[in-house]
Amino acid sequence: MFRGIFCAAVLLCTGGTAALADDGHRCHLTPEEKIANARLGFDAFDQQGATPSTWRALMKANCPGRAAEAADDYLVNGPPQTPEHKSDILFHEAQALAIMGDNAQASRLVSAAIPPDRASHGDLDWTTYLIGTWAFLVKDRATLNVATAKMMAEPGADNRIDGNVLRGLQACFDKDYDTAYNACRPK
Numbered sequence: 082m083f084r085g086i087f088c089a090a091v092l093l094c095t096g097g098t099a100a101l102a103d104d105g106h107r108c109h110l111t112p113e114e115k116i117a118n119a120r121l122g123f124d125a126f127d128q129q130g131a132t133p134s135t136w137r138a139l140m141k142a143n144c145p146g147r148a149a150e151a152a153d154d155y156l157v158n159g160p161p162q163t164p165e166h167k168s169d170i171l172f173h174e175a176q177a178l179a180i181m182g183d184n185a186q187a188s189r190l191v192s193a194a195i196p197p198d199r200a201s202h203g204d205l206d207w208t209t210y211l212i213g214t215w216a217f218l219v220k221d222r223a224t225l226n227v228a229t230a231k232m233m234a235e236p237g238a239d240n241r242i243d244g245n246v247l248r249g250l251q252a253c254f255d256k257d258y259d260t261a262y263n264a265c266r267p268k
Contacts (some may be wrong), residue, residue: 108144110134113190118151119158124157124168127173136173139146149177165202168194169235172211179218179258188218206235210243217261225251 114134118126121135130137136155139148148259152174156162162170175190191214199208213228215221229251233246250258256265 083201092150098127108142108147109149110139112133115151115154115158117156121155123162123169125155126159127152127166127170136170136177140173140177145177145180149174149181152177164196168196168207168211169202172214175214175218176258176262180262182257183217184258189217191218204237205239205243206232209235210247213247213250217247217254218258220253220254225254 086108100115111134114132118134119130121131125131126135127137129135130141132138133142134151136148136152139145139151154172156167156170171187171190173195175187175194178184178190179187191211194210195215209228209231213225216224216228225247229244229247232240232247235244245260245266249264250261252267253261253265
């Protein structure tokens, strides 16, 4: 009985055009909203959450299933992305899936987000952050420990922020991603 209720709740947040999120907000992603998303540039869609149907806005509304769907659709139907921006979108889709508890699919998207040349994002050691997140999702503590130590040794505020995220994943290694990411990192 409980499993059936859980599956129905997951389907509501991920399968139709509108559903209720756990916190009671409406989770919308209509075909028209997908078309509108496809017209947005990367910053408006991924970083700013310029409209309620973007990945970022849907995550803020506690609609990770819809956020993952929006990111996936944007990669296919939106404007061509630079490799760096595609990596960001894949990672953010992976985060939405991990928050929903789908670590297997999330880990595959994180691995796909790793730049082929292992490049950084400016001063951010993006590859190490992705490897650390992947290690948490596949429960590889040794790789997570190495990635965390490397991130914490890198200069720059952004590396320190992401290093602290990895420290949170270490601290709550046996917890779900949502808890480890949101509640366990050092302040």
